[in-house]
Amino acid sequence: MSRKPAPPPSGARFPAVLERVAPPAPAKGAVLRPQKPVHQAADDARRRHAPSGIGLDSQAVRAALVARLRREVGASEAVCRALLAVPRHHFVDSALAPQAYEDTSLPIGLQQTISKPSVVARMLSLLLDGAQARRTGSLGRVLEIGTGCGYQAALLALLGAQVVSVERLKPLHDKARAALDALQVRGVRLVWGDGRAGHAPNAPYDSIVAAAGGDELPPAWLDQLADGGRLVAPVRGAGQQVLLVVDRRGDQWVRDVHEAVHFVPLKSGVE
DSSP states (O other), X not given: OOOOOOOOOTTOOSOTTSOOOOOXXXXXXXXXXXXXXXXXXXXXXXXXXXXXXXXXXXXXXXXXXXXXXXXXXXXXXXXXXXXHHSOGGGGSOGGGGGGTTSSOOEEEETTEEEOOHHHHHHHHHHHHTSHHHHHHSSOOEEXXXXXXXXXXXXXXXXXXXXXXXXXXXXXXXXXXXHHHHHTTOOSEEEEESOGGGOOGGGOOEEEEEESSBBSSOOHHHHHHEEEEEEEEEEEEETTEEEEEEEEEETTEEEEEEEEEOOOOBOOOSXX
16 A cells, blocks of 8 residues: 655645655654765765665665654754655765665765755754744745755755745755756745855745855854844854854843864855
8 A cells, every 4th residue: 555645744745746755753863963064975976875774765764864864963844844755865966876865975076965864954943933833834035055065955955935045066066956947946046146145135035054164153144133033054163163153132242162163164155
């Protein structure tokens, strides 16, 4: 007997042909391993086969990954539904598809990586735990810094009302556009530009998330965060990168430091 697909996430913008499955029973966890450096992700990519028989995409493979993320990083239910709906293998080179549902970062070219699913799940769950997101059940208007291959933008499209995603590298900007167009993802505006400047024309943003880290947060990001909004980004502190959560309350920005991560450096300009 075939299993009926679970209802799509609130605000879903994907074609009905994408499969959904009911998420596994929840379990709680708090351990998050750091993001892998680019060179280590490249080493992973050289492997011919994925371990434990995990290879081609299927509902079972994606569900197994989501169960692991729920257990290890406490991924929220909304994030789990989005992870089940978005085919990660669609955003990596075909040679890397057998590793798409491992919890590993993978190279996407130009010394950049697609982030580990556990890191993505953790950051998006932190965004959804903001006061305004909890009240509305949505990330609202989202600014993403670092589009990369477009995978996280696709997830954000299922969690927010509107997504603006900025990428400084034109080849990656074009690659993400092609991948998102192929899946008919709606509600995402891709911008080729300097992510350090944010994107003022669509500000303020209820949620801001960054996929690159510097020594401090650019002032433009804080200025463009809406009152009641939340920002999640990697920053360098005490000799290592950590996840920083910032909540804006009027003219105050309340900061909360979380676990260690490893992201590519935040750079200025466009290429």
